[in-house]
Amino acid sequence: MKRILLLTLPLLAACGPRYGMRVPDSMVKKLPYETRIELLEAENDLALAIDRVDEAGNEILRARDNIRRARSRAGAAEAELDRAEDAVSKEVAQLTIDEAEARVKYLRAKQHLNVALLEVEQLALRCAFARFELARVTAARKAKVEGSERLKPKEFEEQVAECDAEVKEERAELGADTSDEAKAREAWEARKAALAKKTFDAAASPYVENL
Incomplete structure (x- = not known):
């Protein structure tokens, strides 16, 4: 944890002046041990903020892979539709195409939300950094360094x-993206249910791939 923070603080400080006001490290080094202990809570909050940024980034990568698979699935279903010789096979293939296309639309909406969330978490990390620096200045003055x-x-x-006010404002602006993602997921779920019903009416249908 300590190593992560030591690596991250210089990177944050180098990102520019925005919320980047710092307490000199040379001053913090002079803090007595018992005062440094008081910084642990702020350090933990900063570490959690780093984790949330990492997870938001990982979610973008997962969605990207899912979109790639969904496109491949749609392509395979279109090929299957061309090969289908009876009405039932054609219907199943078409339902599979519909499900895959709806999945892609949902994943794109989700990815749009993911990117917006990452930006918010990156800003929230700067806020955690600012709170950490506030704790440091409080500690330094308390110890009369x-x-x-x-x-x-x-x-x-x-x-x-x-x-914090900027983060609150940006989170509030996620409403439209969240709504679009929910609507796209609902549409995909409907297509998925139709495909499952046609293929043995089972959620575990071999034609239905869950995310």
């Missing part, structure tokens, strides 16, 4: 407040 009197806690507090 030399030079800490020049730091202005209010400015660090304002940095946290502004960042």
Whole structure:
């Protein structure tokens, strides 16, 4: 955990001035052990924010793979439709195409939401970084570390407040993307149910692939 934070803090600081106000590391090194312990909660919050960014990125990769498979499935179903010789086989092939196309539309909507969520989590990480720096300035001033009197806690507090407000605003803007994703999933579920019903009326139908 400590190693992750040590690697991440310089990267965050290098991303630009946005919510990047920091307490000098040289000052933090002078903190007594008992005061450094008080930073653990802020460190843990920062580590959790890093994990959420990682998971959001992984979700984008998973959706990308699922979209690729769904396209391949649709192509295979179209080939099967061309080979079908009886009405039942043709109907099953067409239902499979419909399900695959609906799946692709759903996954694209989900991916759009995934990208938006990643951007929010990246901003939330900057907020966690800002809170971590606020904890550091509080600790430095509490321990009366030399030079800490020049730091202005209010400015660090304002940095946290502004960042949190921006995250709240961006999360609220996810409503439309969330709604589109839900509608696309509902449409796909309907196509999937129709295919399952035609192929032995089972959720475990060999023609139906769950995500």
